[in-house]
Amino acid sequence: MDNHPLTIVIFGASGDLFKKKLAQAFFDLYKDGFLAPGFSLFGVSRRSIADEDFRAQVLSSIETEDKKLAKEFVENLFFRSGDIDDKATYDMLKNEFTMRDDMLGLCTRKLFYLAVIPDLYEKVFRNLSASGLTIPCAPEFGDKTLSWVRVLVEKPFGKDAEHAEMLDELLGKLFEEDQIFRIDHYLGKEILQNILAFRFGNALFEPLWSKRHVSEICVRMHETSEKGSLAERAKLYDALGALRDVGQNHLLQMLAIATMENPLSFSAEDIREARTALLSSIKVKEDIKNFAHAQYDGYQDEPGIEEGSDTETYFRAELEIKNERWKGVPIFIEHGKALKDTLAEISITFKASDESDESMFVPATNKLTFHIQPKEGISIEFYAKKSAFQYELEKKKLSFDYKSSHATPFVYPYVKLLRDAISGDQTLFVSTDEIKEQWRIASDIEKVLEDVPLLVYPKGSDAHEIKED
Numbered sequence: 001m002d003n004h005p006l007t008i009v010i011f012g013a014s015g016d017l018f019k020k021k022l023a024q025a026f027f028d029l030y031k032d033g034f035l036a037p038g039f040s041l042f043g044v045s046r047r048s049i050a051d052e053d054f055r056a057q058v059l060s061s062i063e064t065e066d067k068k069l070a071k072e073f074v075e076n077l078f079f080r081s082g083d084i085d086d087k088a089t090y091d092m093l094k095n096e097f098t099m100r101d102d103m104l105g106l107c108t109r110k111l112f113y114l115a116v117i118p119d120l121y122e123k124v125f126r127n128l129s130a131s132g133l134t135i136p137c138a139p140e141f142g143d144k145t146l147s148w149v150r151v152l153v154e155k156p157f158g159k160d161a162e163h164a165e166m167l168d169e170l171l172g173k174l175f176e177e178d179q180i181f182r183i184d185h186y187l188g189k190e191i192l193q194n195i196l197a198f199r200f201g202n203a204l205f206e207p208l209w210s211k212r213h214v215s216e217i218c219v220r221m222h223e224t225s226e227k228g229s230l231a232e233r234a235k236l237y238d239a240l241g242a243l244r245d246v247g248q249n250h251l252l253q254m255l256a257i258a259t260m261e262n263p264l265s266f267s268a269e270d271i272r273e274a275r276t277a278l279l280s281s282i283k284v285k286e287d288i289k290n291f292a293h294a295q296y297d298g299y300q301d302e303p304g305i306e307e308g309s310d311t312e313t314y315f316r317a318e319l320e321i322k323n324e325r326w327k328g329v330p331i332f333i334e335h336g337k338a339l340k341d342t343l344a345e346i347s348i349t350f351k352a353s354d355e356s357d358e359s360m361f362v363p364a365t366n367k368l369t370f371h372i373q374p375k376e377g378i379s380i381e382f383y384a385k386k387s388a389f390q391y392e393l394e395k396k397k398l399s400f401d402y403k404s405s406h407a408t409p410f411v412y413p414y415v416k417l418l419r420d421a422i423s424g425d426q427t428l429f430v431s432t433d434e435i436k437e438q439w440r441i442a443s444d445i446e447k448v449l450e451d452v453p454l455l456v457y458p459k460g461s462d463a464h465e466i467k468e469d
């Protein structure tokens with residue numbers, strides 16, 4: 001990593017994402033020496049917050065024992081109040097940057113982070129361009145190759161397929177693809193990256209990874225009220241719902257990584273291409289029996305949620321991967337808020353052995369699960385003989401816990417992703433083709449759900465209980 005300073009702008013800095021995840025991630029980058037001296041971070045939102053108050057807020061949300069370092073870090077933070085819709089906000093930022101760059105005597109890199117609702121993306125892109133902020137500083141300020149401009153955009157990219165296409169076209173006119181980093185923070189999770197290593201690094205499992213041996217794949221993400229709390233993002237959530245908030249992105253990426261073909265190389269291009277190829281072969285089943293959507297009881301009383309809102313907080317759907325490897329294997333994806341427990345996992349159920357029904361054993365199916373939450377690991381359900389004279393089987397589990405078996409601590413997903421964006425590595429960011437496929441799948445699921453009644457479930461329900469009476 002070279003030592004060229006960076007200027008970061010967070011649009012939507014008074015929101016939940018910055019407080020809960022980004023502030024800590026930027027501090028971790030600072031601590032690890034990834035933010036060269038001379039860096040600055042500008043929080044922008046409509047609210048008016050003094051620099052000192054912004055710094056105090058960030059300080060209180062950072063977890064560290066090194067208070068001195070945290071204080072030193074926040075000295076580089078500033079807050080600018082401005083309307084995202086108003087070009088004057090961007091002109092003001094441009095002046096600030098020019099002043100700081102003049103002071104440093106160089107052209108700093110610029111990283112714009114869009115932590116705002118998808119409705120506002122277009123305005124931000126257009127205003128960035130109109131005020132000349134998409135263009136790196138003039139060459140007379142120093143080495144032009146160092147003075148890049150990049151944009152980081154949070155998921156979901158757009159509100160639906162058409163909106164995403166429009167935004168992509170617009171982005172394509174204003175930026176080169178290598179300047180655009182579309183975030184899906186699940187891709188930054190160590191355990192997801194480890195799935196590829198597990199699959200392609202162990203000859204034991206890969207030969208079984210197909211319709212010949214697999215009977216079912218489930219991708220689930222459940223959250224309790226506490227874990228998935230809407231807090232300050234209720235309005236944003238209400239405009240999205242469970243399918244667009246999590247299904248269109250995290251769940252489909254989890255599925256893609258667990259089922260894609262061998263990328264042949266670990267280059268960003270090959271990995272993204274393999275994910276895209278998998279996503280493009282996903283078809284949504286049309287048989288409504290395995291589809292459901294529901295809203296938890298009390299959702300409409302949450303602060304910020306409109307009375308009468310029909311936004312779903314739970315959904316499940318059935319998919320199929322129409323390629324040689326997976327054709328015919330039922331695939332289920334499911335996500336819900338305010339459920340009984342918090343978990344995120346991908347489970348692969350294997351068919352019972354052909355011979356087992358004729359032998360002395362009852363047909364037993366093995367299940368391999370990648371656990372992403374709450375504890376990162378892998379488990380395999382298998383059968384062992386009961387300790388008696390008869391050959392009777394009982395289910396057992398082989399478990400592997402990532403954290404306790406790794407000497408170095410896991411890198412927090414946002415830290416990993418920010419580090420990659422700063423060093424220009426696109427591997428863990430979603431390409432424009434992936435976005436297109438993800439929206440196609442989400443729209444097809446929505447079409448099926450139009451014929452399914454929206455149910456109501458009590459908070460703390462078990463996902464199995466969410467069904468029509």
Ligand code: BG6
Binds near residue numbers: 223246344373
């Ligand atoms: C976010 C969703 O992308 O992921 C939230 O918008 C969800 O609704 C969150 O709660 C879960 O992330 P994690 O990493 O805590 O599982």
